[in-house]
Amino acid sequence: MPELTDDQALSKATQGDKQAFGVLYDKYASRIYNYIYYRTGSNQDAEDLTSRVFFRAMRHITNYTDRGVPFSAWLYRIAHNLVANWHRDSSRRQEVELEDGYRASQGDEYPETALEESEEQNALLALIRKLPEERQQLLILKFVEHMSNADIGQVMDRTEGAIKSLYHRTLLSLREEIANDRSEQFSLELLGDVPEEDEE
Amino acid sequence: MKFVWPWDRKKVERELGSVESLLATAFKPVNARPAFVNSLRQRLVGSRNPFARVSLSTLELILLIGGAIVGALVLVFTLLRRFLGLFGGRRPEKASAPQKKPKPLSADAKKRAA
Numbered sequence: 663m664p665e666l667t668d669d670q671a672l673s674k675a676t677q678g679d680k681q682a683f684g685v686l687y688d689k690y691a692s693r694i695y696n697y698i699y700y701r702t703g704s705n706q707d708a709e710d711l712t713s714r715v716f717f718r719a720m721r722h723i724t725n726y727t728d729r730g731v732p733f734s735a736w737l738y739r740i741a742h743n744l745v746a747n748w749h750r751d752s753s754r755r756q757e758v759e760l761e762d763g764y765r766a767s768q769g770d771e772y773p774e775t776a777l778e779e780s781e782e783q784n785a786l787l788a789l790i791r792k793l794p795e796e797r798q799q800l801l802i803l804k805f806v807e808h809m810s811n812a813d814i815g816q817v818m819d820r821t822e823g824a825i826k827s828l829y830h831r832t833l834l835s836l837r838e839e840i841a842n843d844r845s846e847q848f849s850l851e852l853l854g855d856v857p858e859e860d861e862e
Numbered sequence: 863m864k865f866v867w868p869w870d871r872k873k874v875e876r877e878l879g880s881v882e883s884l885l886a887t888a889f890k891p892v893n894a895r896p897a898f899v900n901s902l903r904q905r906l907v908g909s910r911n912p913f914a915r916v917s918l919s920t921l922e923l924i925l926l927i928g929g930a931i932v933g934a935l936v937l938v939f940t941l942l943r944r945f946l947g948l949f950g951g952r953r954p955e956k957a958s959a960p961q962k963k964p965k966p967l968s969a970d971a972k973k974r975a976a
Contacts, residue, residue: 684907691902695894709898716906783888790888805889833878840881 672733676726683720690734691716693807694741700802701745703791711748715741735817742799742817749795789839797832800825 666674666685674682694715699708718740726736790798796818803809803817811825818825 680907684903687903687906691899692891692894695899696892699892700889705895709894712894713902713905716902720906786884786888790885801885802889805885806891830878833881834874836885837877837881840884 668733672726672728675723678724680720683723686733687716690737693734694737696806697738697741697802698745700787700806701741701791701798702748703787707748711741711744714744718744731816732813735813738803738817742795746795785843786840789836789843792839793832793835797828797835800828800832804829 666682668686668689671682671685675686691712695708695712698711698715699705702708702711715737719737726733790801793801799818800814803814809817811829812822815822815825820828
C-alpha cells in the first residue's frame with residue numbers, strides 16, 4: 663500500500679479498510695504497549711492488553727467520528743478502560759515487580775551502579791503504581807509519551823489548566839511518598855531534606 | 863493543600879524538580895517483542911488482500927484493455943453468426959446434393975452375379 667498520511671489512513675480505516683488500519687497499528691502499537699506496560703508492570707499483561715486494545719479499536723473503528731480529538735486519544739481511552747478493568751480484577755491485584763527484560767538497558771559499563779539505579783527506579787515505579795489511576799496516566803503520558811498538557815487534556819477529557827494543576831498535586835504527593843520511603847530506596851542527595859510539614 | 867511559606871517555596875520547587883528528574887529517569891521507553899508486534903499485526907490485518915488493487919504499468923493496462931475489447935468483439939461476432947445461422951440463410955440440404963452415379967460393373971463382377 664502506498665504511504666498514507668494519518669488522516670487518509672484513518673479515513674480509510676473507518677470505512678473498513680484493514681490495510682489502512684494496519685498503517686495506524688504500525689504507528690501506535692509501540693506507544694500503547696508502553697502505556698500499558700507502565701500501568702501494569704508486566705510484559706505479558708502489556709502484550710495481552712495491547713492485543714485487546716487493537717482488536718477493540720478495529721471492531722469499533724467504523725463508528726469512530728472525528729470530534730477534533732486525535733485518534734491517539736481515542737486509543738489511549740480504550741487502553742485506559744481496559745487497564746482499569748484489569749486492575750479491578752481482584753485476582754491480579756498482587757504487587758507485580760516491573761520486568762526488566764525489555765526496558766532500555768542503561769549503565770552497562772558500571773553494573774553495580776546500574777543495579778542500584780534499577781532498584782531505585784523500580785521502587786519509584788512501585789510508588790507510582792500506588793497513586794490514583796488518573797495520576798498514573800498523567801505521569802505516563804507526560805514522561806513516556808512526552809505529551810503536552812493540552813494533548814494530555816484531550817486524552818483525559820480535561821482542560822489544560824486542570825492537567826497542570828493535577829500534575830503539580832501529583833508531584834507534591836510523590837515527593838511526600840518518596841520522603842517517607844527514602845531511607846530504604848532513594849538517594850538522599852537527590853531530594854535533600856524534605857520537610858514533612860510542608861505538604862498536606 | 864497546605865500553605866507553603868514564601869521562604870519555603872523555592873525549596874519546594876527545587877524538590878519538585880528533583881522528583882521530575884527521578885521520573886524522567888524511571889520512565890524509559892520499552893520495546894515490545896518484535897515477534898509479538900508482528901503476530902498481532904498479522905492477526906489484525908491478516909494476509910494481504912488478494913483483491914487489493916495492483917498498480918499496473920501503462921503498457922500492461924493497454925494490453926489488458928485491448929485484450930478485453932478483442933475478446934468482447936469475438937464473442938459478439940460469434941453470437942451474431944450463430945443467431946443469423948438459426949434464423950437467416952438456409953444451408954443446402956443433403957438430399958439436393960448431386961448424387962454420384964454408381965460405377966458400371968466390371969466383366970468379372972457381371973459373371974459372378976450371373
